Amino acid sequence: MRIERRIDSHHHVWDLAVRDQPWTAQLPALRRSFALSDVRPALAANRFDATVVVQTINVADETPELLALAAAEPIVAGVVGWIDLTARDVPTRLAALGAQPGGETLVGIRR
Numbered sequence: 001m002r003i004e005r006r007i008d009s010h011h012h013v014w015d016l017a018v019r020d021q022p023w024t025a026q027l028p029a030l031r032r033s034f035a036l037s038d039v040r041p042a043l044a045a046n047r048f049d050a051t052v053v054v055q056t057i058n059v060a061d062e063t064p065e066l067l068a069l070a071a072a073e074p075i076v077a078g079v080v081g082w083i084d085l086t087a088r089d090v091p092t093r094l095a096a097l098g099a100q101p102g103g104e105t106l107v108g109i110r111r
Helices: 036-045 062-072 090-099
Strands: 007-011 050-054 076-082 106-110
Touching (some): 036 050, 050 062, 062 076, 090 106
Parallel strands (some): 007 050, 050 076, 076 106
């Protein structure tokens, strides 16, 4: 018997108290924090089992935070993070992310 999971492939979560999201400055509906508690009702209503969280701004600290969230929250099936892909040590940076709690959920990098 094959068990299938329905996974939403793209959600953003952020806490404005932790990191500003300057791109929301002119978008009042988005100028607030978004947590997994905001996502859960929509996932449940549409019969999704989990989601993939995606980075929002190009800062290195955000990806480890998303990986930690994935390690703590089973509803996060994957993380699309960010690293500077022009850096000379990209393989080292990727390995370091993979070694962190939640690192096994890193499914992609956005630039």
